[in-house]
Amino acid sequence: MSIELTVNGRPRRIDAPAHTLLVQALREQLQLTGTHVGCDTAQCGACTVLVDGRAIKSCNVLLAQVAGAQVTTIEGLAQPDGTLHPMQAAFKECHGLQCGFCTPGMVLSAVDLCRRHPQADAREIREQLEGNICRCTGYQNIVRAVQQAQAATAAAA
Numbered sequence: 001m002s003i004e005l006t007v008n009g010r011p012r013r014i015d016a017p018a019h020t021l022l023v024q025a026l027r028e029q030l031q032l033t034g035t036h037v038g039c040d041t042a043q044c045g046a047c048t049v050l051v052d053g054r055a056i057k058s059c060n061v062l063l064a065q066v067a068g069a070q071v072t073t074i075e076g077l078a079q080p081d082g083t084l085h086p087m088q089a090a091f092k093e094c095h096g097l098q099c100g101f102c103t104p105g106m107v108l109s110a111v112d113l114c115r116r117h118p119q120a121d122a123r124e125i126r127e128q129l130e131g132n133i134c135r136c137t138g139y140q141n142i143v144r145a146v147q148q149a150q151a152a153t154a155a156a157a
């Protein structure tokens with residue numbers, strides 16, 4: 001099976017068996033290992049990427065299902081010159097991570113959250129991110145980071 005899609009702005013063709021998961025293709029064929037695997041049950045959210053702007057768990061989607069789509073992984077979120085996306089900058093400044101294992105998926109889920117709910121309050125942010133599990137932070141600084149990114153995005157609009 002040969003699948004064409006765009007990953008981090010770059011057209012890619014991936015030859016893979018029909019049962020290949022998106023996360024496998026990203027990690028094993030494109031070496032985009034910032035997309036993590038924390039479970040095999042679609043619960044942890046560590047594998048979250050953006051598909052046409054929407055956050056999805058890439059361990060729960062076949063590569064074939066995203067043929068023709070625009071996929072963004074954590075490697076593609078910053079500007080080409082290395083300038084961090086506002087959400088990445090906010091996580092860094094607010095100490096929204098410790099070990100970092102959940103962070104790529106958490107950041108991408110948060111980007112989609114802010115697109116869909118730019119004025120979400122702390123309770124809504126927690127609800128919207130409940131599909132992403134963090135074992136380190138207690139979530140407080142993650143919520144602060146999302147709020148800071150919301151404010152930065154609103155100020156830039």
Ligand code: FES
Binds near residue numbers: 038045048059060
């Ligand atoms: S690895 Fe996909 S949800 Fe855990």
Ligand code: FES
Binds near residue numbers: 099102
């Ligand atoms: S920072 Fe360690 S799991 Fe979230």
